Amino acid sequence: MRGQTQPAKPMAGSSDLQSIEDALDRLETGAFGYCENCAEPIALARLCDNPTISRCKNCDEA
Numbered sequence: 001m002r003g004q005t006q007p008a009k010p011m012a013g014s015s016d017l018q019s020i021e022d023a024l025d026r027l028e029t030g031a032f033g034y035c036e037n038c039a040e041p042i043a044l045a046r047l048c049d050n051p052t053i054s055r056c057k058n059c060d061e062a
């Protein structure tokens with residue numbers, strides 16, 4: 001039993017990981033919370049629902 005490591009989360013798709021890395025990248029550049037498409041601020045409720053989201057409601061629905 002010793003030496004076994006358990007991942008905190010089940011294996012997620014690499015796209016999930018990529019979106020998290022993208023979000024961290026935007027955090028560093030100060031672009032976090034802004035739509036990558038129209039540069040409008042993303043609603044806080046949307047970010048709370050999905051912190052890695054990169055588009056505002058309008059662009060997501062378009």
Ligand SMILES: [Zn+2]
Nearest residue numbers: 035038056059
């Ligand atoms: Zn937008």
